[in-house]
Amino acid sequence: MSNDEITLAAGDAEVVLAPGNGGRVTSLRIGGTELLRQGERFGCFPMVPWCGRIRDGRFRDGGAVHQMPLNAPPHAIHGTARDAAWRVARADRTEAVLTCDLAAPWPHTGHVTQVVSLGEDALTLTMSVETFASSFPAQLGWHPWFNRSIGGADVRLDFTPAWQEERGEDQLPTGHRVDPKPGPWDDCFGMPDGVDVTLTWPGKLELNITSREEWVVVYDEQPEAVCVEPQTGPPDGLNTLPRLVTPIEPLEASTTWRWRRL
Incomplete structure (x- = not known):
């Protein structure tokens, strides 16, 4: 199938996908209102096979140390797949399945599948990483850029994390957990009962982001947008909290964004 943009529609919700640009969601419109920051680097892109930063671009895998490009x-x-062209395995009016093979500079053979499902009041993103070769550590997650302002109303973020990963001067977690601090943030938070973050544009729209994963990065240091990133581990997690992808156990995660008008 073509790697051109794909449009999904349900009720008054419309989603545009760009398989050729990192398998990202480029647009989410509710009743004609755009929620995602526009631009080639923005929208919402999948982070795989790692999320956030890897310290010095190096991660240990058994006895080997692998070096990733210092981007x-x-x-x-943010992984390698956001720079790849994804393939369209299947698409209809409300759902699309995109796939991507992990390739150099990533040192392992793997296959990524992302399912994008749109309902009238919710968008669900599901991703899996599988291998039929040697096992390897991996992470996956999503990096949405939400417009800070919709129709003049600035967004409000509401969430109750159990802890915040202390961030060092190198922007990476120090390994210490601290009580959540007020923003602005470029920080990772722990939510052991699952990610649950609500974005409210007063008088316009409420958007609730959930995931069974317990890690979320919140980034709101830019004036144009805020990011709420559910993911399977913390930044530098390939080194500190690796999740293994094996031939019998893929790595899978999902996130659902549910909205209502105000």
């Missing part, structure tokens, strides 16, 4: 010097950031 956020001095670190590597």
Whole structure:
């Protein structure tokens, strides 16, 4: 199938996908109102096979140390699949399935599948990483850029994390957990009962982001947008909290965004 943009529609909700641009969601419109920041680097992109930064771009895998390109010097950031062209396995009016093979500079053979399902009041993103070769550590997650302002109303973020990962001067977790602090944030939070964050544009729209995963990064240091990123582990998690993908156990996660008008 073509890697051109795909449009999904349900009720007054419309989603646009760009398989050729990192398998990202480029647009989410509710009643004609755009929720995602526009631009080639924005929208919502999948983070895989790692999320956030890897310290110095290096991660240990058994006895080997692998070096990733330093695309956020001095670190590597957000995986490799956002720079790849994804394939369209299937698409209809309300759901699309995109796939991507992990390739160099990633050192392992793996296959990523992302399912994008749109309902009248919710969008669900599901991703899996599988391998039929050697096992490897991996992470996955999503990096949405939500417009800070909709129709003049600035967004409000509401969430109750159990802890905040203390962030060092190198932007990475120090390994210490601290009580959540007020923003602005470029920080990772722990939510052991599952990610649950609500974005409210007063008088316009409420959007609730949930995931069974317990990690979320919140980034709101730019004036144009805020990011709420559910993911399977913390930044530098390939080193500190690796999740293994094996031939019999893929890595899977999902997130649902549910909205209502105000």
